[in-house]
Amino acid sequence: MAEPRKIRMTVNGQAREGWAEPRRLLADFLREDLGLTGTHIGCEHGICGACTVLLNGEAARSCLMLAVQADGAELMTIEGLARGGVLHPLQEAFWEHHGLQCGFCTPGMLMAAYDFLRVNPDPTEEEIREALSAVLCRCTGYQGIVRAVKAAADRMRSAP
Amino acid sequence: MKPPPFDYYAPASAAEALELLGRYGADARLLAGGQSLVPLLNFRLSAPAVIIDLNRATDLAYIKEETGRVRLGAMTRQRAIEFSPLVKSRLPLLAEATRWVGHLPTRTRGTVGGSLAHSDPAAEYPAVATALDAELVVRGPAGERVVPAAEFFLGLMTTALQPGEMLVEVRLPALASNSGWAFEEFSRRHGDFAIVGIAAMVTTERDRCRSARLAACGAGPVAVRLRGAEEILEQGGLGDLNINAAAARAAELVDPSADLHASVEYRRHLVHVLTRRALKRALERARGGGAAPLRS
Amino acid sequence: MATGDGKLVGARMRRVEDRRFLTGRGTYVADYLPARTLHAAFLRAEHAHAKILAIDAAAARASAGVVAVVTGAEMAPLARAMVAASTMPGYKVTPIPALAAGIVRYVGEALAAVVAESRYLAEDALERIGVEYEPLEAVTDASAALAADAPLVHEEAGSNLLVTREFACGSFDPPPPADLVIKERFRFHRHAAIAIEPRGCLAEYNPGSGELTLHSSTQCPGLVRSALALHLDLPEHLVRVVAADVGGGFGAKSSTYPEEVAVAALARMLERPVRWVSDRREDLLTTSQGWDEIIDAELRVNHDGTIVALSADVIGDIGAYSVYPWTAVIEPIQVVSFMPGPYRVPNYRARARAVATNKAPTGPYRGVGRPPAAFAMEGLIDRAARRLGIDPVELRMRNFVRAEEFPYKTATGIVWDRAGFIECMKKTCEALDYPAARAEQERMRAAGRLIGIGFGSYAELTGIGSATPAAPGMRVPAGTEAATIRVDPSGTVSAIFGVASHGQGLETALGQVVADELEVPLEDVRVRFGDTAFTPYGTGSYASRGAVLGGGAAILAGRVIRDKTRRIAAHLLETEPAALEAGGGELWVRGGAGRRIKLRDIAQAAYAGAKRLPRGMEPGLEATVFYDPYYGTATPATHAVMLEVDRETCAVRILRYVVADDCGRVINPLIVDGQIEGGVAQGVGGALLEEIRYDEAGQLLTGSLMDYLVPGAPELPNVETHHLEAESQVTLGGFRGAGESGTIGAPAAIANGIADALAPLGLEPAELPLTPERIFQLCARSGVYRLATGLA
Known part of the structure; x- marks a missing residue:
């Protein structure tokens, strides 16, 4: 039962499939088998959060999941956040408020923030900081990120 | 940091999982939320021949209320607990502790049963289970047995689970009237395992303390019940001086060990500080002080 | 978007590179996976110091998907060891082999490589390599490593003392008379850069053209190219190094690493692309680390606060190798080069010693030497201020290099061009509303809270040209x-x-x-x-x-x-x-x-x-x-922090953080603010959370991000940043460098803030990071707490 098996999932709205050994991490499957290299790997033990994706609409570490566990699931990765070339309000806000420097944590940060704003659409700064503790950024000191998440929350609440 | 090879099974029910567990015995590891086991696999600190993945055993994920208690299926996600109105009203101590368990994206996958069965000495859930005298329902080849929390957590990452057995449910007593609760934790960063955590529940009867429940994590090889401190409160009441005496007693009752982040003395000291803080906040809630701040 | 005069320089513009990062379309080294790529994994030393008696790779070679297993001995003819050269007198070289052969000198040093069809299969094969070691006594403490009978990290060097540098300016025989002498031993522990993207590289070799291409997560593609040509015996024009998007570096990706040489050699040998992407464990074990110094310092001042003399004796624990090409000199010697800081110091005497130990090498890390230098110097100034009863701001103001003294040549020969040393302090105090902050501190203290205000002032030399080597004695054309x-x-x-x-x-x-x-x-x-x-x-x-x-x-x-x-x-x-x-x-x-x-x-x-x-x-x-800017230019700043030490848990909470710097003409305020904020974040991490720890046998204790604590969003303050923009007169465009600035001032300011908070208890910490445990121990030892039974 350690042999590769066929895995089917919906990623960013598209049906995708591939073969993977059971031990293959979801992060590796997304990056190397499906070519979605926007999901980054930074620690492979669940601390840095760079690999965070949305699993059935909820943020999860793709380095702590086996690809086989996501068989049949619906995933969203950073590549699916902008629609038709239009950036998501979070992406716009990160751009405007300098919520990124090297860009490596950014995909995970955006996925975690996306999930967080769905469960808490009107957060305080303290709540934003607590939520962002899920992803480590080494460049920004988080200041621009916190501002960006607040600004995106405000904009998303006011938008229909 | 890639997992070693293993055979993999994803049973669709607890019964199938038990059958597989019976077949592969000590060669198998159960995979619950994976937030502790997968890092161990990635570091190759664990190399089981067989992984039995419980994530498709949907019959193990539920939150049910019964008279006086709440039953949680072992595969109930921490995230489901966090957002459950039932847990919020009936198990507020568990709800509060959940905010300290990792981060939202790890709670998406992490489960209550995984956390309890892993029995990390610094984990929050074993402390809550210990404080509340949880009942852990264990199923094995010989059927089902109910293990009280006091007998479940045996030692460093060791539980009363026997080969071939798995944790299927945890039962926690629902909040009694005139009760207040608090989970206090000190960690180096938000979301890290506790340096020390204190779970507290007090039930008052007019000015008396009818019962007090206290347990600590991060202060010994397993979550530890602080019965001697509880007795001080039950006998002497919930005045400031007595709370301090109970906190001081709590610091004597624990048997912490030193690690990278904290010495034995510092952990003891934190048990004292956090027990006092937890009791004060729990008392405030028991007296109907309204929504006390979550973090002091 | 543009400024009032229509110019773009000076305008706060969002970044052009961001769109690809925000949409997951960056191209980091691990995103490039050409056809037929092989994956390398390195077998890493389990002992801090051991002879390699035998390696049995037969089972690994037979392991599924394995294309090659190469040991250190087999690699030696393929790649020359890297020798970081220096013209410093007495400097001892420590050649860095692509793969260790015969001996390993720190835990994590690579001694064999497996190349396989996937990283998973390569790691499987690693477990099948048998190594017979003869463990040798390890030395993990720099002071102990200086003892005559200490085990030698490099037998051929004859000593663990790789270099000594001394400065003397003015008279110390006898030491100049002064009203007050402050002595302190400052200890700044080891730090790690932790770029969120770990190191990694992919090599391609075309046997038809003889051309080697290395894609690498490096800050210095030019230096890596020269290094590969030299160590692989290739003409430099046939070597191409590509660093597309790089996920953070902070200095730690400025060195050339043995893995880059090894991977290139493997690709050349196998004539297939070979990729190695470090995992976090490897990163913590092997990426060059920072600081790790003991600074014995003495400040002599007069009653009016005038600095009379400064002396410093620095021991830098540089780990097992002198990093390529910067050398072991760079970190500890930069401590003494910059210790006088932005002050007039008429008499200065210093010695720095770089000492080898059986730990991972240290190397350039954001601030290089100056965070420890500022920590010590600013700590001395605050101690003097407390003893003399002079406000710490006032004491600094009396000693800053004054406007009319520029260009000012420091005791160590650094030339400060005209820059806003005093103005930075004034601006910081104004932004903080210093008198009001002190008044608030008094009120909170009266309520029993431990509140501190700390300053960190410094000057760094940025944008250096050919007159100043990046590291003393180093032979890299960095100007x-x-x-x-x-x-x-x-x-x-x-x-x-x-x-x-x-x-x-x-x-x-x-x-x-x-x-x-x-x-x-x-x-x-x-x-x-x-x-x-x-x-x-x-x-x-x-x-x-x-x-x-x-x-x-x-x-x-x-x-x-x-x-x-x-x-x-x-x-x-x-x-x-x-x-x-x-x-x-x-x-x-x-x-x-x-x-x-x-x-x-x-x-x-x-x-x-x-x-x-x-x-x-x-x-x-x-x-x-x-x-060629020739000398380079000064970037001064003053940081101020107001913080609270929880008198029960000993945790430190930052209440306010203000920076005023002079980074010359600002090209883009959005970017410069981000550099300062991010730099401060790393300095705060270094001051409160982050510490690389080894046990006495040289085993790394902080081998994961659960143990090495990078600050998260809740642990960091909002930083209020102000720029003076005194355009540099000595650089084209008037620019000054800003990348390292934030990290230099933060540890000093926070250490001083904590010392100020603890001053009512009579405590004066001199060790960083100031973890809750360290603050607790200070309090416990001083009798502030009666352990476990009650609180003062």
Whole structure:
């Protein structure tokens, strides 16, 4: 039962499939088998959060999941956040408020923030900081990120 | 940091999982939320021949209320607990502790049963289970047995689970009237395992303390019940001086060990500080002080 | 977006590189996976110091998917060991093999490589390699390593003391008389850079052309290229190094690492692409670390607060090897070079010793030597202020180099050009409302809270040119950079640099400079770097040099293009260059209605050749110009923090954080603020959370991000940043470097803030990081707590 098996999932709205050994991490499957290299790997033990994706609409570490566990699931990765070339309000806000420097944590940060704003659409700064503790950024000191998440929350609440 | 090879099974029910567990015995590891086991696999600190993945055993994920208690299926996600109105009203101590368990994206996958069965000495859930005298329902080849929390957590990452057995449910007593609760934790960063955590529940009867429940994590090889401190409160009441005496007693009752982040003395000291803080906040809630701040 | 005068330099513009990062379309080294790629994994030493008696790789070679297993002995003929050279007297070299052979000197050192069809299979094979070690006594403490009978990390060196540097300025025989002598031993523990993208590289070798390409997550593609040519015996023009997007570096990706040499050698040997992407465990074990110094310091001051003399004796634990090419000299010696800081220090005596131990090498890390230097110097100043009863701000003001004293040559020979040393302090105090902050502190103290206010003032030398080596005695040509500016026939501009970006936003910042020089809109400029095949020769980005050297080169090359453009335009419009005005990618004759020409048309004329050009003019519209700022320029700053020490848990909470710096002419305030905020974050981490720890046997105890604590969002403050913008008179464009600044001031300010908070208890900590455990121990030892039974 350690042999590769066929895995089917919906990623960013598209049906995708591939073969993977059971031990293959979801992060590796997304990056190397499906070519979605926007999901980054930074620690492979669940601390840095760079690999965070949305699993059935909820943020999860793709380095702590086996690809086989996501068989049949619906995933969203950073590549699916902008629609038709239009950036998501979070992406716009990160751009405007300098919520990124090297860009490596950014995909995970955006996925975690996306999930967080769905469960808490009107957060305080303290709540934003607590939520962002899920992803480590080494460049920004988080200041621009916190501002960006607040600004995106405000904009998303006011938008229909 | 890639997992070693293993055979993999994803049973669709607890019964199938038990059958597989019976077949592969000590060669198998159960995979619950994976937030502790997968890092161990990635570091190759664990190399089981067989992984039995419980994530498709949907019959193990539920939150049910019964008279006086709440039953949680072992595969109930921490995230489901966090957002459950039932847990919020009936198990507020568990709800509060959940905010300290990792981060939202790890709670998406992490489960209550995984956390309890892993029995990390610094984990929050074993402390809550210990404080509340949880009942852990264990199923094995010989059927089902109910293990009280006091007998479940045996030692460093060791539980009363026997080969071939798995944790299927945890039962926690629902909040009694005139009760207040608090989970206090000190960690180096938000979301890290506790340096020390204190779970507290007090039930008052007019000015008396009818019962007090206290347990600590991060202060010994397993979550530890602080019965001697509880007795001080039950006998002497919930005045400031007595709370301090109970906190001081709590610091004597624990048997912490030193690690990278904290010495034995510092952990003891934190048990004292956090027990006092937890009791004060729990008392405030028991007296109907309204929504006390979550973090002091 | 542009500033009032229409210029882009100075404008707060969002970054041009961000769109690809925000949409997951960056191209980091691990994102590149050509066909037939093989995956390498390294077998890493389990012992800190051991002889390798035998390696049994037979089972690994037979393991599924394995293409090759190469041991250190087998690698030796393929790749020369790297020797970081220095002209410093008495310096001892420590050759770094691509793979260790015969002996390992720290836990994690690579001694064999497995190359397989996947990383999973390569790791499987690693477990099947048997190594017979003969453990040797390890030395993990730098002071102990200096003992005569200490085990030698490098037998051939004959000593663990790799270099000593002494400075003396003024008279110390006898020491100059002073009213007060402050002595302290400061200890700053080991730090790790933790770029969120771990190191990694992918090598491709074309046996037909003999060309080697290394894609690497490096700050310094130019240096890596030279290193590969040298150590693989390849002509340098057949080596290409590509650093596309780099996920943070902070100095730790400025060295050339043995894995880069090994992976290149493996690709050449196997004639297939070979990739190695470090995992976090490898990163914590092997990426060069920072600091780890003991500083015995003495400050002599008079009653009025005047500094009379300073002395410092620094022991730097540099780990097992002298990093390539910077050498072991760089960190500890920079501590003593910069210890006098922004102050007038008439008498200075210092010694720094770089000592080898059986730990991972230290190397350049954001701030290099100056965070520990500022920690010690600023700690001494605050101690003096407390003893003398002088306000710490006032004491600093009395000793800063004054405006009329610039250029000021320090006791160690560094020349400070005119910069806002005093003004930074004034601005910080104003932003903090210092008197009000002190009053609030008094009120909170009266309520029993431990509140502290701490300052950290410093000056760093940025944008250094050829007069100042990046590390004393180092032989790398680090003083110059070039820009190539090319206007193509469509009128769009490529600006190509040897400096490279690993998150600093140089695509935007240098684009702003180029666009201003060429008088074109920013979207017409594409800044490119990070590929030695098309960039002019350069070394890379480190030492806060990107904006100064890259910006200066951009100005020089831009001027050439602009002059030529005007001469062509004047020719085509039949006027004089002086009669032309420009903007928005067009030129026109001043007052001459309708007579205008687009840059596109000028470029087409330039490429059309002599027919359309002024007589004798060379065709084309491209220029490469080198820039050498020679000395470099000062970047001073003052940081101030107000913080609270929880008297029960001993945790530190930052209440306010203010920075005023002088980073010269600001190219893009958004980017510079981000550099300061991010730098402060790393300094706060170093002051409160982060510490690399080894046990006595040299085993790394902080081998995961659960143990090595990088600060998260809740642990960091909002930083209020102010820029004085005193344009440097000694650099083109007036730019000063800003990349490292934030990290230098934060540890000093926080250490002083904590000392101020604990002053009512009579405690004066001198060790960083000040973890809750350390503060608890200080309190416990002083009797503030009666352990476990009650609180004071």
